[in-house]
Amino acid sequence: MRILIADDHDMVRETISAYLSSEGGADVTTAIDLQSALQEVETSGPFDLVLLDYNMPGMMGLDGLTRTLAANGGKGVGILSGTAPARTAQDALAAGAIGFIPKTMGAKSLLNAVRFMSAGEIYMPVELMREQAAAETHPLAQKLSPRELEVLGGLSRGLSNKEIARELDLQEVTIKLHVRTLCRKLKAKNRTQAALIAKEAGLF
Numbered sequence: 001m002r003i004l005i006a007d008d009h010d011m012v013r014e015t016i017s018a019y020l021s022s023e024g025g026a027d028v029t030t031a032i033d034l035q036s037a038l039q040e041v042e043t044s045g046p047f048d049l050v051l052l053d054y055n056m057p058g059m060m061g062l063d064g065l066t067r068t069l070a071a072n073g074g075k076g077v078g079i080l081s082g083t084a085p086a087r088t089a090q091d092a093l094a095a096g097a098i099g100f101i102p103k104t105m106g107a108k109s110l111l112n113a114v115r116f117m118s119a120g121e122i123y124m125p126v127e128l129m130r131e132q133a134a135a136e137t138h139p140l141a142q143k144l145s146p147r148e149l150e151v152l153g154g155l156s157r158g159l160s161n162k163e164i165a166r167e168l169d170l171q172e173v174t175i176k177l178h179v180r181t182l183c184r185k186l187k188a189k190n191r192t193q194a195a196l197i198a199k200e201a202g203l204f
């Protein structure tokens with residue numbers, strides 16, 4: 001398997017790369033943003049599978065996915081994400097992604113998912129499918145934008161504004177504004193209550 005992993009977080013990128021190389025026997029190339037990923041595809045591609053971090057510099061939502069799909073000669077391009085909700089995963093698949101991998105996934109499951117996608121099969125974790133079903137029917141989720149759901153996902157995992165900002169590649173002040181909006185929409189007194197409401201509703 002020839003795989004390209006593009007992620008701006010050094011530890012995530014190098015950990016996944018090392019594991020896929022040692023345990024999966026994959027030939028792995030890495031990149032730190034969308035532009036360098038596209039350059040790698042142009043000079044060394046197409047790759048059997050390209051994995052793009054949804055929130056890294058240059059992605060601009062799913063625009064980066066579309067550009068990489070066009071560049072990779074018809075071979076699979078998947079999305080990696082720390083916080084994106086099921087709705088984003090579904091949008092990615094609808095836009096042509098071959099799969100969607102949460103960064104919280106265990107190492108063995110990740111390797112299996114990568115092998116699956118490298119073989120040309122579409123992959124989405126069962127938990128995300130369940131979350132998507134809940135989100136489609138839950139009135140709370142319908143009140144929120146995709147970005148607000150991403151922030152709420154971070155709150156539900158106990159992340160600070162700074163940590164959520166880093167994952168989503170946004171300014172901390174922007175996260176504070178989203179948290180304020182979330183509290184208003186969910187009728188929560190604070191971030192902790194907002195996270196509890198989301199968990200009780202089965203959104204995360």
